Amino acid sequence: MSEPQLTSANGQVVALAGHGFSAELASVGATLVSLEHQGRPLVRAFDPQQPRPVFSGAILAPWPNRVRDGRYTWEGVQRQLPITEPARGHALHGLVVDTDFTLAQHGDDFAEFRTIITPSEGYHFEVQLVISYQLEPQGLRTTATASNLGAEAAPFGWGSHAYLVAPGGKADAWTLSLPAHEVQLTEGQRLLPTEVVAVAGTELDFRTPRTLGTTFIDHAYTSLEFDGEKLARAVLTDEHGVGSQIIWDGTCGWVQVHTADGDDPALNRTGLAVEPMTCPPGAFNCGEGVIRLEPAATHQASWLIGPAQAS
Numbered sequence: 001m002s003e004p005q006l007t008s009a010n011g012q013v014v015a016l017a018g019h020g021f022s023a024e025l026a027s028v029g030a031t032l033v034s035l036e037h038q039g040r041p042l043v044r045a046f047d048p049q050q051p052r053p054v055f056s057g058a059i060l061a062p063w064p065n066r067v068r069d070g071r072y073t074w075e076g077v078q079r080q081l082p083i084t085e086p087a088r089g090h091a092l093h094g095l096v097v098d099t100d101f102t103l104a105q106h107g108d109d110f111a112e113f114r115t116i117i118t119p120s121e122g123y124h125f126e127v128q129l130v131i132s133y134q135l136e137p138q139g140l141r142t143t144a145t146a147s148n149l150g151a152e153a154a155p156f157g158w159g160s161h162a163y164l165v166a167p168g169g170k171a172d173a174w175t176l177s178l179p180a181h182e183v184q185l186t187e188g189q190r191l192l193p194t195e196v197v198a199v200a201g202t203e204l205d206f207r208t209p210r211t212l213g214t215t216f217i218d219h220a221y222t223s224l225e226f227d228g229e230k231l232a233r234a235v236l237t238d239e240h241g242v243g244s245q246i247i248w249d250g251t252c253g254w255v256q257v258h259t260a261d262g263d264d265p266a267l268n269r270t271g272l273a274v275e276p277m278t279c280p281p282g283a284f285n286c287g288e289g290v291i292r293l294e295p296a297a298t299h300q301a302s303w304l305i306g307p308a309q310a311s
Contacts, residue, residue: 004103011100013048018109018135024048030101030113030131032057032162035140037307042139042244044163044271053264055161056271058097059131059144062117064159065220065256065281066090068192070122072284074155081122088190093161095123101131109135116149125154127293139247139306146300148293156291157279158252158301163260163271164236166243166308171259171269174243177209177235178257180221184280193282196222209235212272218258220280226250234274241310248303252276253289276303 004012004027011027024033026048033056034045046056070081070091085092101113110133117127126149134141148154166174183204185194199205203215207225224232230250234257237243248255258273278301279289291299 029058029097060159063157064277067284126150141304147298154293156293159277164244166238176206178206179225181223184220243308245308248276251301
């Protein structure tokens with residue numbers, strides 16, 4: 001078992017190995033730094049000695065995506081969160097992306113991170129998060145568990161921020177399969193969520209696998225198809241059918257997809273963010289999909305990132 005190493009940028013870094021996979025995890029944000037299968041990258045990795053780029057691999061809680069203007073109402077009380085996305089004027093990606101989680105336990109092929117969200121400006125609730133990573137024969141499984149430690153019901157939502165990759169270096173040549181029948185549109189530079197529409201007949205339809213080309217995507221999808229095991233999957237491959245996939249359970253009824261344009265010129269379209277979420281963008285504003293986490297209650301979500309191979 002390798003010992004965790006301390007980095008100034010991302011806290012403790014843990015290396016896992018097993019079933020032909022290797023992975024690195026960092027305690028800040030309970031972040032997935034890298035994941036490979038037999039030496040082939042499945043996610044866009046970064047140097048853990050350097051600042052994490054554009055939320056890569058971070059856990060998003062107690063909400064994913066944005067709270068418009070950082071303002072929402074819960075139990076009849078209007079609350080104001082700090083604005084963490086000043087350019088657009090929103091509260092972005094929850095409260096723990098920069099939290100240094102405690103590494104509670106780890107072994108050769110697993111690690112568990114813990115933290116407690118304590119009452120703060122705009123979120124006056126106490127919620128414990130436990131993020132478990134386990135290498136399995138199919139890939140790296142993340143199990144995220146939230147427990148309400150407080151005396152009142154808390155609004156809650158999960159998300160993750162991994163960037164999938166396929167061989168070839170750029171998204172333009174990759175093929176995406178995404179079994180989603182509807183997509184949420186956005187308005188203006190602030191990306192304000194608007195109506196949810198059918199993907200049929202639009203460039204955002206990937207129900208039948210097709211090449212991304214120059215298509216720009218920064219949208220939340222829903223009306224997902226779940227298989228007989230109640231799992232949904234997004235698959236990203238090169239022209240030979242080789243790449244990566246993410247598989248998630250029915251607790252996440254939404255998935256944000258982003259072609260990474262504009263995040264950083266050096267990173268443009270070098271990964272595809274595929275982010276299972278329990279609720280849509282702006283959920284705290286409208287209430288849709290927000291988990292009501294009662295006192296002493298828990299909520300758990302799970303997803304797995306693994307290889308995609310030509311059959």
